[in-house]
Amino acid sequence: MEKLILYIDPGSGSFLFQIIIGGILSTWFFLKTFWTRIKLFFIGNNADKLPDDNGNAR
Amino acid sequence: MVMPVKHPASFRDDAGYVFTQNHILYRQINEYYKPHFEALINSGLYSELTSKNLLISHSEVENINADAYKTIKPEFLPFISYPYEWCFEQLKEAALTTLSIMQISLKKGMILKDASAYNIQFRHNKAILIDTLSFEIYEQGQPWVAYKQFCQHFLAPLLLMCRVDESLVILLCGNIDGIPLDLATKILPFYERFKFSSLLHVFMHSKSIAKNKHKTIADVEAMPKTKVNPLHLISHLQSTIEGLKIKREMSQWGQYYLTGTDEAYLSEKEALVRGYLDKLGKQKVIWDAGGNNGTFSRLFASYGDLIICTDSDRNSMAENANLNKVNHISNIVPLFCDLANPSPALGFMNRERDSFLKRMNADLIFAFALVHHLRITNQISFEGIALLFASSTKYLLIEWVSPNDDRCAFLLGNNKSIKENYTEANFTKALEKHFTIHSKNTLKSGLRTLFFCETNKNSK
Incomplete structure (x- = not known):
């Protein structure tokens, strides 16, 4: 049987790229949150201003 | 009954499309998009975004086309920019x-x-x-x-x-x-x-x-x-x-108003223009052509629902936007427009994005201290200048700058061919081909004249 080669949409390269960089961005996000916590510790304890795990302000 | 006309740019999305009927803009929602539209409304996302002025609001109307799941009428925007x-x-x-x-x-x-x-x-x-x-x-x-x-x-x-x-x-x-x-x-x-x-x-x-x-x-x-x-x-x-920022210096026009223009001239011009505008009443769309950093747009902001202030210098535009925010003036939109080369029509069949002039249907145009730039720097004939404005407005307030004015004389330099042709009589003749001149006032200096004109019906 003839094998069909179906090419993906050109935009899908961007889709795959997001999967690849997902880990890098999660690490960046963790470090950013961590750094914000350190800053808040010295500036004043204002934990309400920290983003939650989804990046939303509390 | 007037048939609905589908907008030529609205063909990429299976969810629905934009169309007009009797000059009113509607958006049809197709059956395919039903679950997504219901989620938008039922999740509270629509109300949150509209209350924060992040999404245009709409009202649901009766379906106009038989194949529609729903039809909505979005809030009307008088001018679309790109x-x-x-x-x-x-x-x-x-x-x-x-x-x-x-x-x-x-x-x-x-x-x-x-x-x-x-x-x-x-x-x-x-x-x-x-x-x-x-x-x-x-x-x-x-x-x-x-x-x-x-x-x-x-x-x-x-x-x-x-x-x-x-x-x-x-x-x-x-x-x-x-x-x-x-x-x-x-x-x-x-x-x-x-x-x-x-x-x-x-x-x-x-x-x-x-x-x-x-x-x-x-x-x-x-x-x-x-x-x-x-x-x-x-x-x-x-x-x-x-984190992205552009370092800006004060635009050449910001400096122009600070150092280059005397206050008597500005206040005399302001009083004259205010007189015309008081007679004319509030307009829907005013185009301040070559409006620099929006100094005159802001002075006369209360005379229009929307003021499109265009310039070919993005520094002036940025200064304009900033000054509007500082002064809490919300009806001025600064846009880039080189009058000698306005944005063209683009996209499929050249109909997805309209040209600037096709979109511009103003009630009133300000063209202050602009004629000498267009005629001398851009070498556009007086007739061309008159035609440009006549095709885009009902009323025109235009300022003639005499060849004896310092700025105009500088631009004229030794350009003999333009010098001979650059006369108020020629300018008036060109204006009269497309406009009825209602009044004409020369400022005290004798070097600048304001013309208040109405576009002739056959010129629009």
Whole structure:
């Protein structure tokens, strides 16, 4: 049987790229949150201003 | 009954399309989009976004076409501008607004399936999304479908404007779906690849698109299934764009009003114009052509519902936008327009994006201290100048600058051919071909004259 080669949409390269960089961005996000916590510790304890795990302000 | 006319730009989305009937704009929603539209309304996302002035509001009306699931009538915007007519700060605000909408949407279990800069407009000094059908239900763990589009429409142009030259936004004119990332990588300076955000979202992203171009569906299915959190991506894009800034100096026109013009002239001109405008009453759309940093737009802002202040200097536009915010004036939109080369019609059949002049249907035009620039610098005939304005307005307030005026004399220099032709009589003759001159007032200096005209019916 003839094998069909179906090419993906050109935009899908961007889709795959997001999967690849997902880990890098999660690490960046963790470090950013961590750094914000350190800053808040010295500036004043204002934990309400920290983003939650989804990046939303509390 | 007047037949509905589908908007020529509204053909890319299966969710619905925009059409007009009796000059009223509607948006049809197709059956296919029903679950997404219901989620938009029922999740509270629509009410949250409209209450925050991030999404245009609409009212539901009776279906006009038989195949519609629903028909909505969005709030009317009197003028649509395009991203290549914005300055850096405006495009940046549009980008950040898109990301804010995406963040709020994710909280409600939806995403933006489109991140087109053309879906953003400026209303009351604020960027707002005008495409109600841009949302779709989000499948947890999936990447953001509009990431590439966002980078092409916003990030790449902003980086080019910031790092190379602000005028490079004009590349959007030749690329209807945003600046291709591989093109951006060729223009951006070499050092840009050492910046983490640019390396990631532009250089590596572009490489990945090129590398995966020939992947088959089978290849993709064979890849490990990793879930992603788009909020981390959105948050990173937000930090990246917030960090982009253009260092601006006061525009040449800002300095012009500070040092180059005497106060007596300005106050005399203001009083004269106010007199005309008091008689005319409030207008819907005023076009302040060559309005520099918007000094006159702001002075007469209360005489129009909307004032489009155009200039060919983006520094002036940025200054204008900033001054409007500082002074809490919300009905002035600064836009880029080179009157000798206004934005052309673009896209499929040249009908997706209308030319600037086709979109401009003003009730009144201000053309202050402009004639000498158009006639001498751009070498446009008086007749051409009159025709340009006659095709775009009902009323015109235009200022004649005498050849004995210092600025005009400087421009005229030794140009003998234009010098001979540059007379008030020739200017008046050209105006009278398209306008009825209602009044004419020469300022005390004798060097400048204001003409108040109405477009002849056969000239529009």
